[in-house]
Amino acid sequence: MPKHYIERILRARVYDVAKETPLDPARQLTEKLASPVYLKREDLQPVFSFKLRGAFNRMAQLDAEARERGVIAASAGNHAQGVALAARHLGIKATIVMPRTTPPIKVKAVRRLGGKPVLQGDSFDEAYVHALELVKEQGQTLIHPFDDPDVIAGQGTIAVEILKQHPDPIEAVFVPVGGGGLIGGIAAYIKYVRPEIKVIGVEPEDAASMHAALQAGRRVVLKQVGLFADGVAVRQAGKETFKLARDYVDEIILVSADEICAAIKDVFEDTRTVAEPAGALSVAGLKKYVAREGACDKGLIAIESGANINFDRLRHVAERAELGEGREALLAVEIPEQPGSFHRFCRILGRRYITEFNYRYADSRNAQVFAGVEVGGDDERLELIGRLKENGFPVTDMSHNEVAKLHIRYMVGGHAPGLENELLYRFEFPERPGALLKFLTGLGKRWNISLFHYRNHGAAYGRVLMGIQVQRQEQALFEQMLERLGYPFWDESENPAYLLFAGTEELEL
Incomplete structure (x- = not known):
């Protein structure tokens, strides 16, 4: 099969409309990772993506x-x-x-x-x-977007350019993966011409159809996929592309949405351009690879596959980039409600940049503070948490808590003592006109909504956090109704972010 694809790739007609894109050194990433990093700039195509x-x-x-x-x-x-x-x-x-x-x-x-x-x-x-x-x-x-030999061959011309542009040793090429057309063409060519080069796919954790297929040994259909990296949001890998990935791809690395946001920032700092989430996917995977394997002296090449990002999404990217880089800690801290305790808490934080601080008086004994603090990485975050605990401040680390990052940080101070039978659910639904009204209409009027938080994040899916009063014996019936409603949902009733800052009772730390 590789020879068959080599012939197709070398005969492919692409340059009537596409152009040979540069392979640019990523100097800041190279310095940060102590490894030579290069970006294959497919975002510079006439349609800002490799797809043409x-x-x-x-x-x-x-x-x-x-x-x-x-x-x-x-x-x-x-x-x-x-x-x-x-x-x-x-x-x-x-x-x-x-x-x-x-x-x-x-x-x-x-x-x-x-x-x-x-x-x-x-x-x-x-x-x-x-x-x-x-x-x-x-x-x-x-015209299939990925599962077609001629489409795969067209994408494979990127590999021809890379090997011509970088004849020096290459450790690995990192490729964003959706349906698999891009990595299929690149892997087939590279493994035929220079088999010592690793070809590594990168997928979002919540849209990992190729990873799931390779693990199962067959194509699988994901129940649902996250749409933050909409360019790779595919529930099932292609039939032809799966065969190519199975034979020629070394591994698939999975990354979080926060890690993708951090990679978008990295690309911007090196190129002063803004990659779309799928376009920066390979950079996120490259960074994870170096964190795992250590620095290397051979080239690491990331396919910057596209720059078609919706402007409204930049707000969400900026908010999450520091978390994805491990440079922001979100902490829930209990401080005594007495003179001088707030000053003592701030002294422990030192001269660190405070990205967020939320506080509301709850009672005469203790106060809950929700703080965003800039840190230099995971080690410094853990060191700061240790110092706070040593000084008598109970801490809950919220840095990887989705409810805290998406909702609670914007609505701290919502305890409702005495409220009975409250359950908390998180939902996602497609972000389009009338979507919120459809969601609320579908809930009906049987149960009382006691908490509701919705925020448009500039993403393809809207997010809702909802508290609702449901008798425990009716919870199964309620969730059957949610299943019929058809939106993905998660029971967050025991989430510590909720219990600390918005629940009906205060959580004992």
Whole structure:
């Protein structure tokens, strides 16, 4: 199979619309990691993503009859723009089915490039099903975003450029993984030409379809995927791409959303450009690899795969980057409600930068403080927690607590003594007009809502934290109703962030 793909890759037509992108030294990352780091700048393509390589190569193979019928694609955005630009160049009509959660910047780009966007479903998979229905009805050719040999070969041209641009020793190439088209093409070429180079995929922890497939030895369908890195939010790896990954990919590294945000910041500091979450995925994986394996003297190459980020999402990225870098600690600290105790607490923090401080009087004995503190990494965070405890301040570390990071930090001081039968749930739902109203309507009026926090984070999914009064014997019935509602939910009733700052009783530390 590798030779078959080598021939396809070397014959691929991509440069009618794509360009050979630079392999830039990442000087600040190199200094930080004590290892030579390079960024393959696919964000500099005409559509700010690598996707037009595979799209154009696939469409260039169509005969005159197929071109006359037109093409259709399903995409969360980057493949859509690639297909639209390729279609315009080739004089082909293109319909693009996109999830309703797609960032507006990508929908507008498709229209600007001459494609016809059709918004359908809340995920790539739902959009893909609708695209297949349209193909049956109208007869267009489906341009698959990843599971097609010509698409895979087009993406593989990136590997040809990398090996030409960097003939010196290479330790590993880090590749963002969604459906697997990019890593399939890159791995097939690199392992044939320079098999000593590691090819390492990187996936979000909450959208790890290829990782799950490789572990199971077969393709699996994830129940749900996180949409923060929407460019790789795929529930099932491709059939062809799974075979390539199984044979030629060395490993898949999983990273958190916070680690992706930190990687976006790293890319910005080195290039002064803003990568989209999927575009910075490889940098997050590269950093995790170095943390695990230690510094090396051979090249580490990360594919910066795209820069189509919705501007509203930058707020969320900025808030979480310091946490992802381990440079912010979120701490819940109990201090005595007496003169001088607050001053003593601040003296222990020293000259550290305070990123957040929330306090509200609760009773005459103790106060709960929610503090965000800048630290130099995990070691310093743990050292600070130890010093606070040694000085008589009970501490709960909230740095990795999703409820604390998403909600409680913005609503501290909400104890409700005497409130009975309160349960706490966290929800996610697609962020589109009317979504919140639909959510509330679906809950009905049987149970009383006692706490509700919603904040638009500029992300594809909205998040809600809700307290609701439910008799214990009715909890199973209530959760059956939530299952029918169809939104992902988590019971957070025992979450310490809630119990400390918003629960009906104070938590004993």
